[in-house]
Amino acid sequence: MPHPETWLRVTPAGLWCEPGGFFIDPLRAVDRAVITHAHSDHARPGHRAVLASAETIALLRTRLGAGAFGTTMALGWGERLRLDEVTLWLEPAGHVLGAAQVALQWRGSRVVVSGDYKRVADPTARGFVPVACDVFVTEATFALPVFRHPPPAQEIARLLDSVALFPGRSHVVGCYALGKCQRLIALLRAAGWDRPIWLHGAHVALCETYAALGVPLGDLRPATQAAASDLAGAIVLAPPSAIADRWARRLADPVVCAASGWMRVRGRARQGGVELPLVISDHADWDELNATLDEVGAPEVWVTHGREEALIHAAGKRGITGRALRLLGYGDEDAAAA
């Protein structure tokens, strides 16, 4: 059985599968790309052929337009596909809508490239499915024991509690446009918030795509069209870059909130001028990362991006060999919005 090192390699363009003739989440334009999910650091424009889940392809069309790639091909969940000598299939990663792990098999050796993932239930994304493998390729965005995400419903309850305490102020929540925004909406709906939710312009199109793909989000309205009176006591979602900047001046004495795993650390929350930090992340926390390594049972783990040092140390103590791939270019999205 060939060691995965011999057939899956890090090149300047990204992770290259030689016997299959394709890249996974390449960092620059290539001929054949398999894409785990639609975030900008994993899905860059310009590839000639793209393979991904149907949801990811739909989201990419919204994000980048129809002409971003030569051809696209959607692969159903668990459906086997042969690319040259490699058998490939997609399993849900639980990260955002359409996010997949890519399972690869060549001559009896199996690698799973998990992209970005989380383990906690999310009404807007298919739950992570662990796949046994020889090498598990993982992210490490929150790979420090200080990162333990509390239950998301508890964080939503804190937001709604603040809305009740400050009924005259609008609550503007900084959140990434793809995934986090829609998950927050779904969590708010599940908590009983049935009033309109107001959106920054950058969030509108992706919410429409989610709804078209069968994720109900309720009454959403563009914040730019709101009367000042509409926004008192309202919840407004906007990109993290907009919440404390000029865009937010239209809001009624806003309580600036942000939803991200980084909000767990006070210094990070303070840097952004956040008044109500909400610890809600689409990435696995420390416990989830370690539990996942144990579950997939791979003797070897490759870390694409994040804080690999701590994860490799912790895995090593359990007899798992760790290797840092240091794929520069991933994590741009994560830094602001994870």
Next chain:
Amino acid sequence: MIAFAALLERLAFTPGRHAKIALLRRYFATAADPDRGIGLAALTGELRFTAARPGLIRDLLAARTDPELFALSYDYVGDLAETAALMWPAAPGAAAPPGLAAVVAALIATPKAELPAMLAGWLDASDASVRLALLKLITGGLRVGVSARLAKLALAERAEGRVSADAIEEVWHGLAPPYTALFAWVEGRGARPDPAGAPVFRPPMLAHPIAPADLAALDPAAFRAEWKWDGIRVQLVATAGARRLYSRGAEDISVGFPEIVAAMDFVGVLDGELLVVRDGVVAPFADLQLRLNRRTAGARLLRDHPAFVRLYDILFDGSEDLRALSFDARRARLEAWSARLRPARMDLSPMIGFATLAELAALRDGARAAAIEGLMLKRGDAPYLPGRPRGLWWKWKRDPLTIDAVLMYAQRGHGKRSSFYSDYTFGLWRGAELVPVGKACSGFTDQELVFLDRWVRNHTVARFGPVREVDKALVLEVAFDAAQPSARHKSGVALRFPRIARLRPDKPADAADRLETLMASITPRG
């Protein structure tokens, strides 16, 4: 404990005063006795105990975590208590900590040797928010920006008009945690707690800055004038059994000024200005600042920076409340009191005679001593009223000094200003180099703020976290009350109350003032 931890967490991120009051009001309305009273004491600094040193936290954590993972985590978070709160491994099945009051009682009563095990048990059963609250509580570092005054305002809101913040002030220093009688009074369930003989603070009477129209309408015969001294306002309270020196904000600063407390050999309540005075000459404010920065004063500081009180009002003589008397009557009582007692380290703020407004204006303009900020004008027939009643006391500061300085750095403001670059660091030339001399975040109009914000964004040359360094190209006219020598500033000078007087986009940066010019304007003291 959960409610208190949630309150602390929220307060730590809330910049706005109104929002802080709302959070406190709700905590007082929803938490039960005696927990809320202990919470009030913890927030206002009335709960003084240190049950543990940071070393204890480190030891507990070392026994439970991998040293490498701890090092990486601490390095990332930067704060020991926070690192411990975040990475502490939860142990299901451990008994949750009791309510705040019981936690504090247990921390005080538990022998030092048993403390680590008790604390570890609580941490095992808590979430990160409660763990952080526990750790900050035992190491004495809540630091959530709640002053005692703010807490009293929240209590007054809770009282819904039954009791004012000033009324709470007058009993506050006679009370002790957990303040059960205070809550009962505020909630209309009990009588006013009687501070009987306790050295309580009385809310001070404050002055308005005088506007030109007020000045024009002023009847010189009805007003008395005094110098406005550049120290801090204090209240001296002495009862038969206790002496206190309070700041204007009701903070007890007695411990820092033992020589004043020793000189308070009387029963009564006096109002005055705390200064550092050497050989009858008032020292720069920075000298007093040095005393204020220390909780206690060492022998050397006491010798080199002797404190002094310049008295200007008497509120109680013995147990007799004089506040309903007119200013003139109180002044007569104050002079008689002073002649009778001759207290050490105190004198009376002299009255300044004048007949016309023109005469007064000439006095004000003639006062160049840096220890004098201007004039105080007080109506002769006004009683001593708490707060800032209109038309009775005026402060008439002398015209500010100004410099033309160059904008160097800008930082975003807080709360409503959080989307604007509204804190400005400005500098003056020393040779070919610009030296920062101060920071200002007020004085400009809303339109000027919009202009400055845009200018900063369009002229950024570097960023350091929340701070932007800008092109050295915009001249600001900065007004200030006094320039004083300072060894702590790189420029060697500290400005009192700097604010932006005008924007001078018309003026080239190299035409801004030089540091030497400012140094030369430092006025002799006296």
